[in-house]
Amino acid sequence: MTEKKSRSRFSLPGIRPYIQGFFLLFFLFIFFRVSYPFHEDFSKNFFFNLDPLIALIMAISGSPVKMTLLISLVAVLTTILFGRVFCGWICPMGTIFDLSAYIFYRNKNENKPFGNGRYKNIKYYLLGILIIGSLMGFTAVMFFDPLVFLFRVLALNVHPYIILAANQVLHLIQPLAMKMGMYKLSMMSLEQPVFRLGAANLFLFAAVIGLIAMERRFWCRNLCPLGAFLSLLSRYSMWGRRVSDVCIKCSKCTQTCPMNAISENYMNTSARECIQCERCAPVCPVDAISFRTGGKNQRFEFNPSRRNIIFSGIGGVLASFAAGTAVTGKTVLDKRLRPPGALIEKDFLDACLRCGECMKVCPTHGLQPAMLQAGFEGMFTPVLTPRVGACEEQCNLCGQICPTGAVRPLPLEEKQYAIIGNAIIDRNRCIAWEQGKICLICDEVCPYDAVEFHMVTDEKGTIQRPFVIEDKCVGCGQCENGCPVNGPAAIFVTPVNEVRKNDGSYITDRVKQLREEHKFDDEKDFYEEENMQDSEIQSGENAPKPWETNTQKEGELPPGFVE
Template structure:
């Protein structure tokens, strides 16, 4: 076995481990993965690491992108072949395509598309600078892979677990694997995630790493860095017979055997060409002084500015309206003529702001940093975190929000902040999380069944963990809710069980534009027990 064969096999093994570990993070049904391992596994993901660094300015906790850049300057785009989950997924798809294909030569050299490549890179760079996180959401390869795992693979895993694995193991009295409830998201994110991965899969099936070398901004940026890499794949013209085997296995389609050249900006350092060359005419060695013309960024077409703010606003309104029409049954459209007489005068819930996850800080900061990778959605044990549609507007499309129609936030849980790779949701100690005010509960007396039906309820008060909602005397022995907003944390434990249907809840949470600290609730003095006293029986 030669050194290049060993490198190729090592690359395949490492990439497989990275893909499996990343996949497990998103489909961890039983929460077996400790929270601290999330940061360890995702530390080198490029875009999340950059955004995390911008949020905390700490290389110790968010310096993965710097390691990737150093690795690229040394060896080329090894990140794309070993660390990027979307890149590894494309390799798997292309491998299947080559197995099924009858072609002897699957790939051949293709010209690059520099205008497209640098345009997408420019768009993402400007988006990060000006805080347009929603653009990064759709071009970051890690986030695309994350949404694919969350909205497509996790439901399949839950179905397999509930329908096959758990029943079979329980027949053998093995109960460590059990039935798991899946909180399904809106239909639109599922369809968009499916459409995105299908398109990328088609590119991978037909053209290998076409997406990585045409659209992906991370691939383009690392391609620029790889032009200056110390080690490069190079030809030895004296021994090359132009058999074409190297070009036939180059999934980046960047080997030009006619000119004995390799486009290192597109090469993903997979070592396939080095391993297959019968004359060892290709080798990985220190780069010679390059005679190639450097990239002329003046020739690259950059995105044009919008003509006017009015045009931009009209487009946004059109997109938001379209998204709202596509949300289906999850956008509640109660018709008052179908409601009981006692509920025909209900007031619509007026939510000024959506509720962001605990640790998000403020909505603008959250929208700027979050890439919508959905890891927090996948990790949330209650399923209250769901991808947003129109909740944040276009800027926060697909970013998570607290959906109290699905469930409520567990008072003793802070997992979303522990797993977030970008720092959009900052980790909070449990004691601090329990007083972080994401929003404030608002009571609408006219909607309450105690008022409309003159019946006993109190579901909101029973579930409130801070006792911000209490029941006070109303009339004829009935009691009605009262809210103390100073100790309310906006967890939604009152909104979720309210029997009045959405969007006319008798109690709902209005999100804070900027999260605050609530007052600590007074649960009274704990009863002291004298352990020395004899038992009374």
């Protein structure tokens, strides 16, 4: 046995855990890099680009496939030649299962395959539902892609608590840092994200992890749609497990195999199930097992029955009908603000992976996972929730980061013209309208200068009250975020006048003209002095404005001004 161990240190199975660890850390590294300020490099969406299932689903659902997704051809080719190397060596989700099994079940023997391997085919049926579903325009099932799933868990469930812990640490060291003169550190505080619907995601993940009690890689064996896709590709891989005649039938290899990929006579291997982890080779007491090309392998496979494949196809059709809006193309209209540059709702739902990258990158954490605002299949898609955080004028990272282009990568200027909704004032709750207070926060924070204050005389007196200029408002929600009333804001954004485009510029002549019309003479003075004639400035001043009825009278003064 001692000889065996020394051999394994330098062999492929010896280095596998380190490679797995490297890719898991790389995944975490990429995850933490997805934050403001973001600087693009090769690592952007590395794993999503490598995931062939994403590219496949994008292609068959009719969404435009981002060129970067073609990187996944590398994974396809590797799998065709060498089998499910991705599952055994790279997939960070698989690594987490291995790690959890190592921690919780180190000293226990591998259990008998759950249900004698009867459930292995579930993953093919899930894949079938997924493919047929996306043909019907229902891609919400991307939800179950392991890379997407893991990123979403990290973004919605892990990250907030890392920030919480970091803030607690910052809080603890504050007095010390003050004393040592490290003022920047002592005054640091990270924006605390909170995500609704996070619990649902966490329960799902906990369940998937919990299943390792039954089988070490329960998910990979029985459920993973990406695993199913790769296993279909690896059917004729040239590389694999070969057993020589010296086999003494001791069954150690089958006890070690995390995938139940070894036949009952220990000689044959399922090329579809084997993840090439090579755990079986070092445990063999007679060195009968090798991983190589050539040699003979009496293949044996668990084949999904034709009937069940047809059933899963029907399942996909039913799923898309159950979701409703995907098939009919009639999307749910509700108060759901999409990130600026989001595709037309139907196409957006097709292309969105629900990976949570945009929610992670959003500096204000205003992008939240949708509950049912966008229908059942819209769950976990991003919606802007201004009361949590508004869309910053100077940021366009949600589009820059999106792996599939569900949110278009708009340049900053384009983004500032992408109208996601308009603000509306609830005069009954507004403390300026109702209580006559000098509150102008909505005007103060509006980066587009779309909130105006004007004197209005009513039964409460002559008080300055806010008005929204719809033509300038893009719906960023800064006003809703800043509104000082408790509970729902007195000024809030709804998707009225929302503009959604799959291509082309948001800066149309009409939008430009509308903004121009509402530019005030003083702005024109400064910015376009050279191009303006005096007469034009005059006409701008004389142009009637919608609020001019019943507003400021001659000689009335703004608040804070004393005659």
